[in-house]
Amino acid sequence: MAILLDRDTRVLCQGMTGWAGTHHVAQMIEYGTQVVAGVTPGKGGRTHIGLPVYDRVAEAKAATGANASIVFVPPANAAAAMIEAIEAEIPLIVAVTERVPVLDMIRVRDALKGAGSRLVGANSQGVLAPGICKLGVMATGSERPGGVGIVSRSASLTSEVVAQVTEAGLGQSTTVGVGGDPVHGMSMRDCLELFLADDETKGVVLIGEIGGFEEQEVADYMAEAKPAKPVVALIVGTHAPRERRMGHAGALTSAATGDASAKAAALERAGARIAGSAHLVGRTIAEALSRAR
Amino acid sequence: MRLHEFQAKRLLADYGLPTPRGAVAFTPDEAEAIARDLAVSPVAVKAQVLAGDRLQAGGVRMAHGPATVRSAAAAMLGQRLATAQTEDDGLIVRRVYVEEGVAIARQLYLTLLIDLRTAGLVVLGSPEGGEGIEERERKGELRCERLSLPIARPADRSELSGFLARLGLEGPTNEAGCDLVEGLRRAFVELDASLIEINPLAVTASGELKAIDVKMTLDDNALFRHPELASLRDEAEAERLKLSAHRNQLNFVQLDGDIGLVSNGAGLGLATLDMVHRAGGRPANFMDIRTTARSLDIAHGFALLLDNPKIRTLLINVHGGGMQSCDTIAEGLGIALRKSGRKLPIVVRLAGLNADLGRYRLANFGCHVIEAPDMGAAAERAVAVAAGRA
Numbered sequence: 292m293a294i295l296l297d298r299d300t301r302v303l304c305q306g307m308t309g310w311a312g313t314h315h316v317a318q319m320i321e322y323g324t325q326v327v328a329g330v331t332p333g334k335g336g337r338t339h340i341g342l343p344v345y346d347r348v349a350e351a352k353a354a355t356g357a358n359a360s361i362v363f364v365p366p367a368n369a370a371a372a373m374i375e376a377i378e379a380e381i382p383l384i385v386a387v388t389e390r391v392p393v394l395d396m397i398r399v400r401d402a403l404k405g406a407g408s409r410l411v412g413a414n415s416q417g418v419l420a421p422g423i424c425k426l427g428v429m430a431t432g433s434e435r436p437g438g439v440g441i442v443s444r445s446a447s448l449t450s451e452v453v454a455q456v457t458e459a460g461l462g463q464s465t466t467v468g469v470g471g472d473p474v475h476g477m478s479m480r481d482c483l484e485l486f487l488a489d490d491e492t493k494g495v496v497l498i499g500e501i502g503g504f505e506e507q508e509v510a511d512y513m514a515e516a517k518p519a520k521p522v523v524a525l526i527v528g529t530h531a532p533r534e535r536r537m538g539h540a541g542a543l544t545s546a547a548t549g550d551a552s553a554k555a556a557a558l559e560r561a562g563a564r565i566a567g568s569a570h571l572v573g574r575t576i577a578e579a580l581s582r583a584r
Numbered sequence: 585m586r587l588h589e590f591q592a593k594r595l596l597a598d599y600g601l602p603t604p605r606g607a608v609a610f611t612p613d614e615a616e617a618i619a620r621d622l623a624v625s626p627v628a629v630k631a632q633v634l635a636g637d638r639l640q641a642g643g644v645r646m647a648h649g650p651a652t653v654r655s656a657a658a659a660m661l662g663q664r665l666a667t668a669q670t671e672d673d674g675l676i677v678r679r680v681y682v683e684e685g686v687a688i689a690r691q692l693y694l695t696l697l698i699d700l701r702t703a704g705l706v707v708l709g710s711p712e713g714g715e716g717i718e719e720r721e722r723k724g725e726l727r728c729e730r731l732s733l734p735i736a737r738p739a740d741r742s743e744l745s746g747f748l749a750r751l752g753l754e755g756p757t758n759e760a761g762c763d764l765v766e767g768l769r770r771a772f773v774e775l776d777a778s779l780i781e782i783n784p785l786a787v788t789a790s791g792e793l794k795a796i797d798v799k800m801t802l803d804d805n806a807l808f809r810h811p812e813l814a815s816l817r818d819e820a821e822a823e824r825l826k827l828s829a830h831r832n833q834l835n836f837v838q839l840d841g842d843i844g845l846v847s848n849g850a851g852l853g854l855a856t857l858d859m860v861h862r863a864g865g866r867p868a869n870f871m872d873i874r875t876t877a878r879s880l881d882i883a884h885g886f887a888l889l890l891d892n893p894k895i896r897t898l899l900i901n902v903h904g905g906g907m908q909s910c911d912t913i914a915e916g917l918g919i920a921l922r923k924s925g926r927k928l929p930i931v932v933r934l935a936g937l938n939a940d941l942g943r944y945r946l947a948n949f950g951c952h953v954i955e956a957p958d959m960g961a962a963a964e965r966a967v968a969v970a971a972g973r974a
Contacts, residue, residue: 311907367808389875392776392806393698397735400703416906430905430937445851446875450905450936451959471850474703500854503700527854530861532837532870568862569855570960 293420293465294440294485294492295383295409299358300424303328303351303381305372306363308339311387315363315428316340322425327355348379359383361417361426369413370395374402377410385426386412386476396474403476410476416446416468427468437462438493439576440486442479444469444505448498448527448569455573456496461580464492469505479505480512487518494521494580496572497563499554501528506554513561521579525566526555585802588632590681591816592800595775599767601782602760603795606683608632615657618682619650626685629656631665633675634818636799639715641667643677646685653682678820686794691784692751693717694765696733696772705733705772707765709751713784733769757791764793775813776806832884833877841866843970844889844898846917848873848908856901859959865967868895873916875907882916883923890924897929899966901959903936910934910942918949929954929969933962 302319306312307329317340320326328343328351335346345351348360360381364372369388376384377399391413403410411418417427421434429446433454439461443449446468453463467482469475479497486492495518499506506526513522529551555565566575587595593603605622609615619627631643638644643665647653657680666674693713699706709729710717720726731747733739741762748761768780781799788794807814829836835850843865847853853872860867869889873882889895900917904910914934932953934942946953954969956962968974 366805390805392803392809393778394735394773394776394803394806397698397703397705401736428906430903433936443851445849446906447847447849447852447903448855449851450903451852451855454903454935473700474698498851500851525855527851527858530858530867531854532839568859568960569852570859570958 292489292491293423294482294489295411295418295465295467296420296424296426298423300325300383300426301355301357302326302359302361302426303330303348303355303357304361304363305330305348305376306365307331307342308334308344309363309365312363313340315387316342319425322431324424324426327357348375348381352379352381357381359426360385362386362388362413364388366390366392370399373399373410373413377402377406377408380407382408383426384408384410384476385415385417386410386470387415387417387428388412389414391472393472393474396472400474400476411467412470412475414472414475415470416449418468419463419466421463429466429468433457434466435462438464438491438580440464440489440492440495441466441498442469442482442486442495443467443498444471444479444500445498445527448525451569452496452498452525452572455570456576459573459577461573461577464489473503478508480508483509483512483522487516487520492520494523494576494583496576497522497524497558499524499526501531501551502549504549507557510554510557510561510563513558513563517562521576521583522563523566523572523576523579524555524558524563525569525572526551526558527569585804585807585814585817586634587800587802587816588634588818589630589798590632592780592798593795595800596768596771596780596795596798599771600763601767601795601798602764602793603798604628604684604686606681608679609657609682610661610679612654612658612661615680615682616650616654619647619653622682622684624684625649627653628683628685629653629660630681630683631660631677632679632681633665633670633677635667635669635675637667637669638665641665643667657682686786686796687789688784688786688796689789690752690787692787693783694785695779695781695783696768696777697779699732702732705735705769707731707733707747707769709747711751717783735773739766739769753787755791757787757793760793776803776809777801778803828888829871829885832881833874834881834885835870835872835874836885836888837870839867839869840894841868842894842896843966844868844892844895846871846873846886846889846898846900846902846913848875848902848904848913852901852903856899856959856963859963860899860967863964863967865963865970868892873908873913877908879912879915879919882913883919886917886920887924890920890926890928895928897931897966897969899962900930900932900934901962902934902942904934904938904942905936909938910936911938911945914942914945918945918951921951922949931956931962931966931969933957933959
């Protein structure tokens, strides 16, 4: 079993009739993903790349039994699309759209409270369970079914690490891009919990970077949960140019949580193995797994 | 997008923020005329540049009488002002804000921003506003109060009142403070702000509140909802390179080394930067090609690097995938090299989607590149080339 996805994942696509939706849904179908419907308000009743199009998510869900949605709707309407999927009780929503206003993402997070949906993104490359289902826009070809779970804030580094893990003779159970925006759905910690509970996942790679607090949150969780599975972390941005500070607000709120070395140190103290450089992640997880065996 | 003080004050006045009377001057004559109209003493003359810490840098002067206002304005206008928050050579002062002086009894600090942990709007306040607040925070000497604010409805009046009481505001001043914070909350949501900071918020001897300085940034991603605000962008002040990059779907930060870096995706870009540092090299920039960039955008990006005389080599680290493939980036490089005519050693590491097609494209453009099998090797090779060792 992978996390989040399985062979019964039935996908509808919000914004399928646009350029990005059309292109990537075609690629997902080619990968073997069961895409069952598209949703574009005003285009209900049509057929697009061989799939029925509905006006509303609830309608599409009732007609096709979809249990996941991928959102390509442009920024102006992306939050409304996510909220519509949450209200239609779609269990898994992946939002690919970039540049969604941050207040809109807060509205989406408010809608998620108490709802039964999980949201990945926005600004996410999606979720990939090699050989089972691709719910996203990531490149494929170098992934293999296997035991390494990958959770990341960066699409490009995920592609890189997937290739390294395969090169090291391993495969991936699932890769998840939590999204590059400051306010998003599932956190790295949420994903780690799922990986630790998943029998097929033998080890986890966490790809973090400067800024935000999510890696610290993972470190706090690991210190408490003491996972039996090896966790390897790569934190990039140690040598990033410091942003010119803007007023004093940052100093009042973040209190040194955004620093790359501080994050790596916290994760190491909590039991994670730190990959010394981005090109060493595959090797590091392979060593960690062979030692754990 | 960051706003000037005068722009922020003007916008927030519509939401009931009390500010001292004032106006913008482009010339010493205008400054003097504004001072005459204000008919008070003293008057503050404040350089309008997009950077804080202006007071210590001489960018805010108190002047008594129109003639002194005139000479204070004349001393600032057209000059460069360097503060702790600007580059070393500072920013050109194109306008000053001329504002009535306020007799301050107490100074508070107040800011509204998004709290990433709770994914919600929050107001932070300190009873000790003014200069040096960051220094006191670092030393752990600063008292800071916080209150979550709703975005879909007005804030709870009694919560607001309690928050302001913790900052030491009582009676009518507390009432006025509640209106002020609620106004800022509404402005934050309606204008899609990402930060509103008032420092100091003055309490006058008569218990009135006045926002002495305001910093405000708007969410760039929401400007499509506010075309009238988008026009407030001060393009003259934006760094030329950043502006060009922004228009061409790139993220760009200039650094002072000699190795030009190009990657697709911020994560891979940061990883490349780290690897070059570890190998002992000095990056000339950080550049991340967004997924929406076309080959001509990318060519503009490479041109920014090729125009930099300090650069001795380029390091291109691309993992094609999703919406950005290696051949598009190779095409951008080819176009830029042909246009510039500059001969530079170029270290290239292409992997993922269309890597072979990318190599073929580079060969067809007649680009001579040094290929590296993986990221680590590519970084080491680029550092060796820049140092004249390869």
